[in-house]
Amino acid sequence: MTRTITVGLDGSPESRAAAEWAAREAALRGLPLRLLHVWQPVPEPMAQAPLLGAETQAHWSERIPREAAEGLRLRHPGVEVLREQVVGRPYEALTKAAEDAELLVLGSRGLGGVGGFLVGSVGSLVVARAERPVVLVRAGEQAADEHEPDPAGIPSAATRYRPVLLGLDADKPHDSVIGFAFAEAERRSTGLRVVHGWAMPPYYVYGLASAPEVYHGIARQQAEALTQVLAPWREKFPQVEVFEESFGGSPSVRLVEASAESSLVVVGRRIRRTPIGAHIGPVAHAVMHHSAAPVAVVAHD
Incomplete structure (x- = not known):
């Protein structure tokens, strides 16, 4: 079928x-x-x-x-x-x-x-x-809204698509979410911007004021983890130019801000098959309600 x-x-x-x-x-x-x-x-x-x-x-x-x-x-x-x-x-x-x-x-x-x-x-x-x-x-969403502005600064369906935007947790990546975002970028012949927000481990928080090098060390580790997660997908989709962004903090605000320059925003949602019932995570919830571009919510186990 x-x-x-x-x-x-x-x-x-x-x-x-x-x-x-x-x-x-x-x-x-x-x-x-x-x-x-x-x-x-x-x-x-x-x-x-x-x-x-x-x-x-x-x-x-x-x-x-x-x-x-x-x-x-x-x-x-x-x-x-x-x-x-x-x-x-x-x-x-x-x-x-x-x-x-x-x-x-x-x-x-x-x-x-x-x-x-x-x-x-x-x-x-x-x-x-x-x-x-x-x-x-x-x-009110128009085809032109998903494209880059023309030389006159006006969005036009005749120009290149804006990048696809992916919110990704590099510590718990899910192939269904990543694969969906890469495939959408490839279909549109555009780039993929990947935003990864991370939180400091609780036992580091109180010592950061006197040890900024600890923060920078963890930031490098997180950025490297993101690169490693995306490496096989870059090989699978060589035509897709990938822009990586890793930072300390919640990705919600960054995703909402970046949505204004995106053709599509992709976020994941964990499937719950328990008596607790259905659930939409905080990042997906924030993006659903505040994105300036269409939002794809991809369910995963």
Whole structure:
């Protein structure tokens, strides 16, 4: 069975932006695009209302994916566009759909003039439960936003892609996250910027004021560890130029700042299959809510 790039579609501006991003990604990967519209019927008493009858609701529910598919086929003629409608609760249906998808794409409202996302409850629940990569795209996201400015200083889809940005823990690297970021950079013929933030061991903290050489020694060790982790990936993806950045501290702020100059931000999320329930780590959570670029959350064991 051929996997698809699947996008959750509800007719909102954010879901339309997600569908456009998903179509571009489908073209890069040579995969079909699947538009998934989840229809959650209104309660029976409301369904009997003149303006919310079953026929009216069914008409609008069918119209959303049909019109979206027609527009996407015109704007992306090389992409096969499929559409599907299911009945149920959105987060459950989307999480289920992710199982058969190469990638699940969801829209997220932007924070007005402030760079960042407003991730709703459905998006958060899906990201926390899906075991396939999930990409969040802000309302208003344009193809040109992912590219370098032209000579006039204006972002243009005709110029080179901005680098892909990867948040990486060199002490606990995961191949699925690293491989995803390298592959995305290769598809875009662009570079990969890797940000690694690290914390000082607790037993060193109190002696740093009088021993700065200790800090610098650990910093060198961490930078070398990052280089070693990335070495085999550089060999596997020789066309991807890699920029390494290792520093003491949380990577969240650095990733958010660098997202403004990135085409895509990639972070990982540990899969939890315990009674404790689903979980989104602090770095992924911060990037999801404040990134200025689309964010790919890649689940790993």
